[in-house]
Amino acid sequence: MGDPFKFAIDVPIGPDWKNASRLRDGIVNCLGCVFEDIDYCLTIGMAVGELVENAIKYGDWSKSKNSSFTARVHVSGSSVIIEVSNPVRSKSGSVDDLFATLEWIRNQPTALGAYQSLLQKAGTEDGSHLGLARICYETGAQLDASLEGDVIRIRGFLSSTRAQLVGQ
Numbered sequence: 001m002g003d004p005f006k007f008a009i010d011v012p013i014g015p016d017w018k019n020a021s022r023l024r025d026g027i028v029n030c031l032g033c034v035f036e037d038i039d040y041c042l043t044i045g046m047a048v049g050e051l052v053e054n055a056i057k058y059g060d061w062s063k064s065k066n067s068s069f070t071a072r073v074h075v076s077g078s079s080v081i082i083e084v085s086n087p088v089r090s091k092s093g094s095v096d097d098l099f100a101t102l103e104w105i106r107n108q109p110t111a112l113g114a115y116q117s118l119l120q121k122a123g124t125e126d127g128s129h130l131g132l133a134r135i136c137y138e139t140g141a142q143l144d145a146s147l148e149g150d151v152i153r154i155r156g157f158l159s160s161t162r163a164q165l166v167g168q
Contacts, residue, residue, distance in 0.1 A: 012068040015056045015086075023071055024049035031075070047082050047139050047156055048073060050131035055086035058094045060150065063087065080158040082141070088152045095147060098154075101129040102143055111136040 009027060013019045028038075028045035035041055048071060055069045069086035088095050108114035115137040118130045132154075135141050141156035 020052040047135045051084040059086040060089045082156040085153040
């Protein structure tokens with residue numbers, strides 16, 4: 001038998017800071033309708049919010065005022081995939097820095113250690129990508145990124161036994 005529940009949100013939104021908190025809150029509220037563990041919902045919402053903030057901060061919004069990016073959350077059983085895609089300058093240093101940061105986080109002995117290390121650097125350098133380490137530490141997610149033309153896609157893969165449906 002297949003997974004008992006599938007849920008997906010696919011939203012194209014503009015690069016406005018208020019959209020990060022609105023989307024995070026909307027996702028938490030939607031997931032709160034179906035999952036018993038509200039802390040689990042808040043954790044997923046935090047991860048989405050961090051990725052959306054990353055997209056706003058590092059995205060290339062110079063081509064059009066109508067540029068948008070896409071945030072997706074797909075829940076299937078005990079697996080959650082969070083994905084944010086946004087326009088970038090593919091040859092910019094921020095793209096290289098993102099890939100290097102994700103590789104650095106993966107190579108740390110623990111996600112907590114990576115998070116603590118970047119937390120110590122926060123405020124002392126631009127582009128610390130602290131939010132990426134926070135996602136890995138607080139959610140246990142594995143992050144990856146891919147570049148397709150001038151669009152970067154960052155995905156977080158979470159697995160949890162906390163995805164207990166309401167009423168089950």
